[in-house]
Amino acid sequence: MYDINKIREDFPILSRTVYGKPLIYLDNGATTQKPRCVVEAITDEYYSVNANVHRGVHFLSQQATNLHEASRETVRQFINARSTAEIVFTRGTTESINLVASTFADSQMKAGDEVIVSAMEHHSNIVSWQLQAARKGIVLRVIPINDRGELLLDEYEKLFSERTKLVSVTHVSNVLGTVNPVKDIIATAHAHGVPVLIDGAQSIPHIKVDVQDLDADFYVFSGHKIYGPTGVGVLYGKEEWLDRLPPYQGGGEMIKNVSFEKTTFNELPFKFEAGTPDYIGTTALAKALDYVSALGIDAIARHEHELTTYALARLKAIPGMRIFGEAAERGAVISFLVGNIHPFDMGTLLDRLGIAVRTGHHCAEPLMHRMGIEGTVRASFGLYNTKEEVDALAAGIERVSRMFA
Numbered sequence: 001m002y003d004i005n006k007i008r009e010d011f012p013i014l015s016r017t018v019y020g021k022p023l024i025y026l027d028n029g030a031t032t033q034k035p036r037c038v039v040e041a042i043t044d045e046y047y048s049v050n051a052n053v054h055r056g057v058h059f060l061s062q063q064a065t066n067l068h069e070a071s072r073e074t075v076r077q078f079i080n081a082r083s084t085a086e087i088v089f090t091r092g093t094t095e096s097i098n099l100v101a102s103t104f105a106d107s108q109m110k111a112g113d114e115v116i117v118s119a120m121e122h123h124s125n126i127v128s129w130q131l132q133a134a135r136k137g138i139v140l141r142v143i144p145i146n147d148r149g150e151l152l153l154d155e156y157e158k159l160f161s162e163r164t165k166l167v168s169v170t171h172v173s174n175v176l177g178t179v180n181p182v183k184d185i186i187a188t189a190h191a192h193g194v195p196v197l198i199d200g201a202q203s204i205p206h207i208k209v210d211v212q213d214l215d216a217d218f219y220v221f222s223g224h225k226i227y228g229p230t231g232v233g234v235l236y237g238k239e240e241w242l243d244r245l246p247p248y249q250g251g252g253e254m255i256k257n258v259s260f261e262k263t264t265f266n267e268l269p270f271k272f273e274a275g276t277p278d279y280i281g282t283t284a285l286a287k288a289l290d291y292v293s294a295l296g297i298d299a300i301a302r303h304e305h306e307l308t309t310y311a312l313a314r315l316k317a318i319p320g321m322r323i324f325g326e327a328a329e330r331g332a333v334i335s336f337l338v339g340n341i342h343p344f345d346m347g348t349l350l351d352r353l354g355i356a357v358r359t360g361h362h363c364a365e366p367l368m369h370r371m372g373i374e375g376t377v378r379a380s381f382g383l384y385n386t387k388e389e390v391d392a393l394a395a396g397i398e399r400v401s402r403m404f405a
Ligand code: PMP
Pocket: 029, 030, 091, 092, 093, 094, 095, 122, 124, 125, 170, 172, 173, 174, 199, 201, 202, 222, 363
C-alpha cells in the first residue's frame, strides 16, 4: 500500500513553507528532496565512522571501506549489473558521460569517426562529445524527433556507417518526458557492432532499470536525482568495455605501482576512481536506493504515472495551454507554455504561491530550437507528490493566466 502521507513524513523539507505558503515542490527533474534516512546516513558516518577508505589498516578505515564497497554492491543490485567491477563511482551523470567521452574518443576513435546522439539530449550529452570533436575531429550525428517528441527510429537506422563508433542517448527526456525505446535502440546499434551509452539521469528514479536486460554498454546516472546526495553518481560499464578504456584521471587509488619510469593501473573499477572517493556520499546513495527499493520502483512508477495522467488532463483544460512532449510512452515531466506568458514570469509568479517549477531551456537548447521556442515551464514529479499539489499547480497557472489576460 502506497501511503503517501507516511512517505511525505520521511521528507522533512516537504513540511516547510515559502512566502508563508506550504511548499509544493515540482522540480524533481532538477533534483529530488532527501528522506531523513539519507541525511542521517551522512551525519552518522561523519560522527562515528569517518576515515579514508581502501588504504588504512586501522579499524575505522576498514569500517568506512566496508560501507563504501557495500554501497557499490547496492548499486550493482539496483541496476542488476553482473559485477561490482562494472560500477564506477563518479560525481554524477555529467562526469560519467565526460569520462566515457574522453577515454572512448582517445582509445577507440579517429578523426572523422562518428557518435550518434539525439535531438533531445541534455547539454551534458552534447557538449562532452563536442569537446572531443574539437580535440580529435570526431563527428556528431543527430537522431531527429517528430512533433510529439519521439525519436524517428527509421532515421536513426540510416545514420549508421562504418564510421559510427558509439551511440549515446537519453533514456528519458528531461524536457519532453519521452521514454525512449532504449532496448530497441541498443539492439539496432549492436546489429551494427556499435556500443551504446544510456543517460539514465531522468529514468533511474522512475522506472526499473536492468542493464543486462537492456544490454547497455554504459549506463550513467546521478545520485541527487534519486533522493540521494549531491556530488555522487554512477557509471555502469560492461567489464569488457571498461577494460578497453584508459584511465580518465591520474592519482591515488587508481594505480597498482608507481615509479618515475612506469606506472601500472589498478583493477576495475578503481582504475577510474582517482583520489579519495566521496565515501560518505556513496553510503548515502545506497541508503536512497534502499529507500526506493523498499517502496518498490514499480509502485513509485504507478503512483507517478497516475499523477502525470491526472496532471496532463488538468493542465490541458486550461485555456491557451501548450504542452511539449506527447510521446506514447512518457515519464513524470510536463513542459508547457500558456498563451504568450513568458516562462520566467509564469515560474516567478508560481513561486510566490509556493510552487517550485523550473523555467528556461532546461540545458537542452538544441531541443528548444527544434521546437521553435526559447524555453518552457516544467513541472516534474517525484514519489512524494500528490493530486492536491497538482490541483494547486493548475489553480496557480489559472490565476497567473488571469493576471495576464
Ligand atoms: N542528463 C539529463 C537527461 C539530465 O536531466 C541531467 C540533469 N538535469 C543531466 C544529464 C546532468 O546531470 P548532473 O547535473 O547531475 O550531472
